[in-house]
Amino acid sequence: MSLRLHDTATRSVRDFVPRVPGEVGIYLCGLTVQSPPHIGHLRSAVNYDVLRRWLMRSGYRVTFIRNITDVDDKVLTNSAKAGEPFWALAYSNERILSDHYSRLGVLDPTYEPRATGHITEMHDLIATLISDGHAYPAEDGSADVYFDVKSFDRYGHLSGQKPDSMQPAEDGPERAKHDPRDFALWKGAKPDEPVEAQWPSPWGRGRPGWHIECSAMCWRYLGPEFDIHGGGLDLVFPHHENEVAQSQAAGLPFARFWVHHGLLNLGGSKMSKSDGNVIDLPSIMALGVRPVELRYYLAAPQYRSVIDYSEEALREAASAYRRIENFAERASERFGAGEPGVLCAEFVEAMDDDLNTSGALGAVHDVVREGNTALAAGEDTTAQGALASVRGMLDVLGLDPLSPQWSSGGSSEGLRPVVDSLVALALEQRAAARTRKDWAAADAVRDRLKQAGVVTEDTAHGPRWTIEGR
């Protein structure tokens, strides 16, 4: 069995067959960097990171392109409000985004192109569309260029929309459009817009329409046809519909699979900057929840399902992750971390079934239980095997507790040997007290350590300690 993926275009789960055997090209719609990211955006990144890791683990060479849209209406609006150039605001948000991605263990993309770096490719596409009769420059001298929706009979195919039954836009048709559903490929510069957000074009100075940048970047980095295009469910229409229309009308076969992930809701509606119901990584960390625990929370449900954010569910996920982590740490203290090993069949089957991470984690927990039992029984070979397997499976999800990403305690890690020897001193005292059955003295040592944030526990192989809440 091999990977089966849900494809939005056919509304079905299909066998994934790459265009070129052994190789996969993925384009993920990244962010418009109008403001810093919230955890809904991070869910998106984590979901496709899991897809990518699973493809890599399955033996594919993966080219992963995730774009940054660094110029659009909102970027301009927000930068005007902030009184800084649009590129300063965009870049500042982009850096925050990168930081949050890396804190969540999201692998760096193969390349991360920016819209503003691909104006010439957009011009090429637009010129082709105009000469083939799929686009037209506005006749009002605005320098706008519009895509002619009626000229492309498959318009609406991806999202299942029938253009004729669509609700008319509230703001009414723009005069320059032949049809209210036509969308801008190129937006002519307005008098009040900053010159640094304008580029020359054969149709006049202006900037890209919203969708054209993705068509241009897909084409540039993945070629006329590629394997997987991903993004949030809220992008299906109009963004992806318009993207596929303009690309195919320009003669590019485009994406073979459309993968869309479910959204993250807060308070009964989609987490959204414009609605103000937003939670970001810093506020999650302020709850005492670590990034790896957030990653578990975001990765555990199947990617197409809705997540209704709640702090309770987040904390439950953190507890579930700690259980796995606990096993991995105990086992590695016994006989070293080893290397990530074989995946169990249930895990593979679940992942191949449209990335059923929830089912896959069920398999992980089963192995953790077996590992714990083996550890308690002193069956070292079994326990070691369980550790390797758990690490291998968690690595696919980007959650291996012993990977360098998560295992180091950051800047304080260098202090660990120091603390270790100090705690050892205290534990010797406790051991002595226990030997003479002076339980009060033994417990006093343990209590003092607890007050200092050091949790001690007795195991079959002697006492061990951990930092409380790490």
Place this chain on the structure above:
RNA sequence: GGCGGGUUGGCCGAGUGGCUUAGGCAAGGGCCUGCAAAGCCCUGUACGCGGGUUCGAUUCCCGCACCCGCCUCCA
């Protein structure tokens, strides 16, 4: 109005025409422990409502209710 998705035990969340009906969190009981902690074992017994198909439906079909997303910037 159009398109799509959802409703599973206290909570999160898979899944399936019956068979052993995941897994986690929380709860109760037990084992282990000097006491703990961690771990292990056991317990709860669920599939929005109403019809239909079927020997049998949580799972398939129809209807209804409610929720969410999209049709407008949005991961």
